Amino acid sequence: MKKMIDSKKQWNIIDEKLTSSDQAQLQELELNPVVYRILKNKGYTSDEIQAFLNPSPKNLYDPYLMHDMQKGVERIQQAVIEGQKIVIYGDYDVDGITSTSIMYESLEQLGANVIYYIPDRFKDGYGPNKEAYQRLIEDGAQLIVTVDNGIAGKEAIEFAQKQGVDVVVTDHHEIPNDLPDAYAIIHPRFAGSEYPFGGLSGAGVAFKVAAALLEELPEDALDLVALGTVADIVPLKDENRILVKYGLQVLNQTIRPGIISLLEKSGIAEKKVTTDTIGYSIAPRLNALGRIENANEGVELLTTLDDQRADQLAEKTVKLNAKRQDIVNDIYEQALAMLDSKQDDLVNVVAAKGWHEGVLGIVASRLVDQTGKPTIVLGIDSKTNIAKGSGRSIEAFHMFNALDGHRDILEKFGGHHMACGLSVDVNKLPQLNAVLNLEAKKQNLTEKSKEIQDVYELSIKDATLEMYEELNALEPFGEENPRPTFYFKDFQLESVNLIGKKQETLKLKVSGVDAIKFNVAEDEYTEIKDNTTAFQFIGNLAANTWKNQTNIQIQISDMKLNSSELQKVNEPNKVVVARKTQLKTGDFLAANQTYIFFNEKLYQNVRPHLVHGSRAFLYNDFSNLAGKEAVIVDFPLKLKDFEILVPQLKKFDKITFWCFSVKSAAKIGLPSRNDYAKVYRFFKSVKGVDFKKDVNKLANTLQMKKDLLVLIMQVFFEVGFVKIDNGVVSGVDNVAPQNLEQSEVYQKHLQKIKSEQVFLTSNPAKLEQWINELIK
Known part of the structure; x- marks a missing residue:
């Protein structure tokens, strides 16, 4: 073919x-x-559709429902009243820049003695840095307020607290097992918190803190919270949808000199600002500051009232973005050429000297889009012989799990399902390449995975x-x-x-x-x-x-x-793959047809709808199984079940595979160790939850797909990590460690993912060829 x-x-x-x-x-x-x-x-009901189409500020939640909001706000108010020097410690991406700007403007409005500090990507790294904290304290900092970071900054925060400098953390990132000993931790997903929506960006959390401090909705900051929310790719639903909708209205009428100048110099001043404008035009330019130089000027650009200074900063931002684009394109072309000799690898790993560290994540994303494979891009430091960079993945490959068990070959490593940052000795690059290919096979990643x-x-x-x-x-x-x-x-x-x-x-x-x-x-x-x-x-x-x-x-x-x-223009195949994502009664109106099922419940549901002369069989019931044509309606949960059926298919002249699936196991994914730990910690910290009633709220709180949460709970129930009493779920104390991946629930789910990779996501032509060869 x-x-x-x-x-x-x-x-x-x-x-x-x-x-x-x-x-x-x-x-x-x-x-x-x-x-x-x-x-x-x-899945929206009629009322939810109305709420979705008509988001309203009146539906924003009370900021004091968030964990430690009262405590944190009172400490900041004390610092304002006493004239203590407050340092806002931000981050170098758009969410961090806008979070810093929101908090800075709000505290200035209250008359605070406040400055901001954006860590340098190349010197300080991400999040609280002990050396940076020490410099700030030596310069007179009496209160540090983090925005868009801090939840994982245990060492630096404990250092500050021991120096008598309180740290108020405002963050939205993943909550680690070992929390920092901060004065207050304001976080929308803190275990036991009553806050209804866990999907806020760092700018969203800063906005809620500002609302509590100012005792009113900070409408002037809506444009900034929209920028941060869209740029950080958090879910645009619930509270985020309200903030972005009204934030876009403010953006389209903005009086901020920096944003006006940036739009003009980007050639988009005459166009309506949308989420696409933010995602493809504004955010990349603001991010370029932190990728190429230092993002402090990003905060100045967003907050300055000086038209001349705004023009200077906007001009610099646009030029740095153009430089960033050239650097990305150059590295991308080099990396793509390297991959020509790596066609058999399931995971792309490329490294070279002279590659700019600040853009390697962008290059990795582009290579994923181009090749469909998980990709790691590393820049080699000639002096240290260390390769440092970023990885980006696909849904079918859990990048964190793949590397988490191989920290012995890495200098530094951190990340999650879809992305990672890492450092590795150059001499260990071949080992890293081999490990990733091995882990890809363990996760059943193939060239067919989509x-x-x-x-x-x-x-x-x-x-x-x-x-x-x-x-x-x-x-x-x-x-x-x-x-x-x-x-x-x-x-x-x-x-x-x-x-x-x-x-x-x-x-x-x-x-x-x-x-x-x-x-x-x-x-x-x-x-x-x-x-x-x-x-x-x-x-x-x-x-x-x-x-x-x-x-x-x-x-x-x-x-x-x-x-x-x-x-039609080639030799006809005995097998035709014509996948169906939905089944209707009209699909079963063909006369004298033979339908074969693997799912017994689906088989029982369809049988009443068959027309006269058509017949339905389960895959392991061979009585009177014959005819000219057959339709395989669904597919097996275990590949061994398909082997049982294959010899019987020889009886038919033509077999059509619909490969229907009620729910995709691959789309649900496999739980990571962090997923298990997060859910177990939650049920240990909360006395009891009506899981069936509150499952949607729990998934939102834990920032997890509902189906994945249900899978984890099924595993926990099987191994005895949770118990159910009158529908109320609670954690079990003193459980013995177990290999959760050996549970029956997990193994069945894993088997279905493997089967889906063969029957649902493989190339149809290759699947046809494979089945034909099996039958022959």
């Missing part, structure tokens, strides 16, 4: 039909059906400016509320062209609608042109204005060639 363009992600196509109850709610809410389907798929993306089915005739405007009701877009991605159907591919200076932009005419995709190779363009009927794509709707004319445009995010369409 001819080599095909394949999608970078596994598309989960949602085409749920609206019920009569849905139609009634639709009329009551006066919503576009597509918008309603999207919100319904998120991230699953939800997409909504949309006819091309509905791709209109009117639809685009209707979808804007879902704004602001961001993490956990992305701009809707659609799988387009019922189209004809009318023209295929490459445009742009480097001829790397694909421009299509699809049933009269323009569609574009950036960074397309010439061989991909040729394949599409030669196989127009096999072309499939997903993308977002956008408005494109050219010469004062605005038209709808589709921005393609992923594409592939349909193997079944290509198959």
Whole structure:
């Protein structure tokens, strides 16, 4: 079979039909059906849809519900009254810069003796630094208030407290087992806290502290909290959605000289500021300050009232960002060339001398997008012979777990599921490469592993400016509320062209609608042109204005060639993979069809809907199993179950695999040791929880997917780490250590992930070939 363009992600196509109850709610809410389907798929009730579409400041939570808010605010107020020197200790990214600015402006408004300090990425590193604290204390600091950091700064904070300098921590990051002995820890997810929403950014926490200090909503800081919230990629739901919606309104009418000048010098002053403007234009420029030099000037840019100084700082910010882009592009090209000789590696590891440490995370992200593989990019220090850098991962590979057990070969290491920072001796780079490939195999990562993306089915005739405007009701877009991605159907591919200076932009005419995709190779363009009927794509709707004319445009995010369409010009296969993400009764109307199931419950549900002459079988029931064609409706939870069925498939002339799955185990993921520890600590610290009733609130508090939390609780219940009494869950004291990965619940979940990698996320053509070979 001819080599095909394949999608970078596994598309989960949602085409749920609206019920009569849905139609009634639709009329009551006066919503576009597509918008309603999207919100319904998120699990929102009618009331929740109303709240989502109409976020209001009145729904912001009382800041004093947050852990230690009262204590922290009283200590800051004492410092203000007594004229003590307060130092705001921030961070060098956008969330840290905006957090610092919010706290600084609020304390200045109260007449405080206040300064701010942004640590240097290259000298101080992230978070509280003992040497930096010592310098600040020697310079007269009497109270240190951290913003967007501090929860993991045990050593530096204990040093400060011993010097008689109190530290008030305001943070939103992961809570470690060993907490710092700070005067107060203000954190939205602190165990036992009554705060209803744990997803705030550092700027969000600073904003809530400011609200408590000022005893009113600090509306002047809404623009800053929107910048920090969007830039830090926290969930745009609940309180964050309110802060960003109203923050964008302030941003679009901003009187801050620094922001006005930055927008002008970035060429976007005349455009409406949206979350995309922040994510793609404002945030990268502000981040460039901390990546290339020092981010102190970022706070000055956001808070200055001097127009001339604002222009100077904005000019410098734009120039540093351009420099950052050039550095990133240069390293990216070098790294990409290195990967040509590493095609067989499951995890990319690249390192070189002279690479700028401040941009390696960006390069790693771009390489992940390009290759679909987890990637680590390291810069080598010629003097120390230490390679230091960043890693970025994919959903199917837990990067922290992969490296956590190999700290003996690393100088420094820290991170989470999707990212890490590390240092390693150059001589141990081959060992690091080997370890990552080994761990990738242990996690069942293969070249077939793909991230699953939800997409909504949309006819091309509905791709209109009117639809685009209707979808804007879902704004602001961001993490956990992305701009809707659609799988387009019922189209004809009318023209295929490459445009742009480097001829790397694909421009299509699809049933009269323009569609574009950036960074397309010439061989991909040729394949599409030669196989127009096999072309499939997903993308977002956008408005494109050219010469004062605005038209709808589709921005393609992923594409592939349909193997079944290509198959028409090749030798026919006995096996056809035609995956289904949803099942409807209409799928079972074919006469004289044989349907085979692995899931007994699904088998029992479907049987009443079969038409006369069609039959249904379980995979291990071979009585009268024969016919011309068969449909394998779902797939096995264990690959061994499939081996039982394979010999029986020889009886059929054609077998179609729908590979339907009720719920994706891979999307749930595997719990990390940190996940287990966090949940266990919570249930040990809280006397009892009605888990079934409060599961959504618990998942939000722990910042964890609900399904992952449920999986962990099932494991804990099996091994006796928790007990249930009348529906109330509580932790068990003095439990013996156990290997949780050996539990039956965990192993079943792991088996399903392995099976999904074969039947759900593999290349369809390769899966067809593999099954055909098995049958033969």
